[in-house]
Amino acid sequence: MPTPTTNDTTQDFCQSNNPTIASLQVNQSTIVWYDAATGGNVLSSSALLVDGVTYYAGIIDPVSGCSSTTRLAITVDLKTADSASIDDNTDKTCDFEPVTYSTQGNMSNYEWTIGSGGQIVSGGGSNDSTVTVNWTQLGSNSVTVSYLNSSVCNSQETATFNLVVESCVLPVDGCLTIFNEFTPNGDGSNEFFYIVCAENYPNNKLEIYNRYGNLVFQTRGYKNDWKGIANVKGTFNDNVLPTGTYYYVFETGDNTVNQAKSGWLYIMR
Incomplete structure (x- = not known):
């Protein structure tokens, strides 16, 4: 039996999609998957793919039931987006003192949500990875951002930054x-x-x-x-x-x- 073929021997998948062995691309049917280049164990097509693991494909002869002597090796690379985060530029949040909050850059469709009593001074648009907020209300508050990570599986990421606005004496x-x-x-x-x-x-x-x-x-x-x-x-x-x-x-x-x-x-x- 001939060796199976594929368009790509290193195949990328989004981990969030829960890809299985059946997701691996080969150009033939009647494929059986193994965990070793020779011998080894037969793998279920419904088994979840594991990042960095190499899977081996053999063609089964429908008449004899024999598998190809040489198996095709495909290595899996599972893509996972980093979680969103928000950082501020100050150790203390004071009323009437603008604070800039930043998240991961080079993303798309940013959406900033500012808690009550917060006024956006600059940034905060759909293309902005930063927002500067002037807080006019004391007490607990929050800043939330969501964005689309188009470079990694078009994943939607969200983060919330909790804060407490204090009355401060400005320099x-x-x-x-x-x-x-x-x-x-x-x-x-x-x-x-x-x-x-x-x-x-x-x-x-x-x-x-x-x-x-x-x-x-x-x-x-x-x-x-x-x-x-x-x-x-x-x-x-x-x-x-x-x-x-x-x-x-x-x-x-x-x-x-x-x-x-x-x-x-x-x-x-």
């Missing part, structure tokens, strides 16, 4: 950091113009100007809730401002030491 140099870009497009991610610690200055004042120097937005007691809508009476009142570069002036309004910051910001819709 002076941590406050008044300004995130210059935001995307108020209604997808729930990075919707607001964000200034770290703005809430700590109840008498603060924020002014936004367009590139022509026209005032388009102003408010006192800013609470990180501006979505790029003008509020200046006249031409710009209630208008949704278009994509582009604008300029901000922020004053803390502190009676002791009034701090002021100014610079550019970019609205992307």
